[in-house]
Amino acid sequence: MEPEAALRRIAFLLERSQAATYRVKAFRTAAGAVGAMGGSEVAERAAHGSLEAVRGIGPKTAQVVREALDGATPRYLERLEDEASGPLVQGGETLLAAIRGDCHLHSDWSDGGSPVAEMGRTAIELGHEWAVLTDHSPRLTVANGLSTERLLRQLSLVAELNERWAPFRLLTGIECDILADGSLDQEAEVLERLDVVVVSVHSKLRMDAPAMTERMLKAVRNPHADVLGHCTGRLLGGKKRPESEFDADRVFAACAEGGTAVEINCRPERLDPPRDLLRKAVSSGALFSIDTDAHAPGQLDWQPYGCARAEECEVPADRVVTAWSAERLLEWTGGAERS
Structure with missing residues (x-):
């Protein structure tokens, strides 16, 4: 999964579960920052440990980016997907x-x-x-x-x-x-x-x-x-x-x-x-x-x-x-x- 897609998916799942707005905003902001940089710069910054120097990217969102670049489903996203696997409500x-x-x-x-x-x-x-x-x-x-x-x-x-x-x-x-x-x-x-x-x-x-x-x-x-x-x-x-x-x-x-x-x-x-x-x-x-x-x-x-x-x-x-x-x-x- 591409890092930007992973960040946006996390934001979606947080919104769906009625999480605090500031948490959602953090991931959407980071997704925008990653998208603005382009793949090569993101990979280079991840390799040199400078992702957090980019405005809008913090430690938690940087970790999501690094795990996505490694070809794995980010652990935070995996946990949210597990929590969202059941129905929102019974019936209908x-x-x-x-x-x-x-x-x-x-x-x-x-x-x-x-x-x-x-x-x-x-x-x-x-x-x-x-x-x-x-x-x-x-x-x-x-x-x-x-x-x-x-x-x-x-x-x-x-x-x-x-x-x-x-x-x-x-x-x-x-x-x-x-x-x-x-x-x-x-x-x-x-x-x-x-x-x-x-x-x-x-x-x-x-x-x-x-x-x-x-x-x-x-x-x-x-x-x-x-x-x-x-x-x-x-x-x-x-x-x-x-x-x-x-x-x-x-x-x-x-x-x-x-x-x-x-x-x-x-x-x-x-x-x-x-x-x-x-x-x-x-x-x-x-x-x-x-x-x-x-x-x-x-x-x-x-x-x-x-x-x-x-x-x-x-x-x-x-x-x-x-x-x-x-x-x-x-x-x-x-x-x-x-x-």
Whole structure:
């Protein structure tokens, strides 16, 4: 294994296991440093013991490089591979095998940690046929939301990447903020150009239930809305945040009526919607999108969390849009007309 590949694989496995960000960053930084040097310089520095003199390479990452150059699987990587050999979660295997894409992922254009190209390549490596790039919309400044101009530049980048990646397709999209009045945080003519629009509440999460219900109803009925993202906004664990309150029966019924999918968010700190609401969504007849909401390459492998919950709550596989082909997905969203 090449040293750069070993370092990137370690970073991926650390992200997948929810390791501390600083640990992941150390290996991704070292991978970038190794890639910038080129093979001959890396080998020469390893031979002369000067790898650690390179900015971004420390003792642990240097050891990985040396072991990879010796033709062995680095011991640190071997240990992580052993730990990752079992399933992330029990259940959902049949649905997971049917998954063909992911409707919700972020890059370093907004609040993700990796370039668009790295997120796309990882989706390909995981066996996806397609994925949707959904960086944040303008008003979510805390997440470096994309202005209209930046979003349009991103569309050009995606087109260039797709020329090299066929048959895999990186679809264009956005995670569009649902504003307090239920309108969407981007102009309609811009949303019309995108393949998939995820709509999510990120502000005023403690709004009273009647107002939140009306806010969400207006958003999911918007003709540009394709997926309702992490509907309760809850956070679990150390970042605990309670669920937003709204009339789930009315909101899910509107999703079913208008063809807006309810997201089953796979992030371990979200797992949104909770099981009781997920079962309500099933009863409503709504479609579903099992999404990672990945902000880093290793997080793209989190779909088992959502598939297990979907299976537990008896989500019908034929109503899961992330199990559809790209062509069928685009026919549903209207993106086929723009392709």
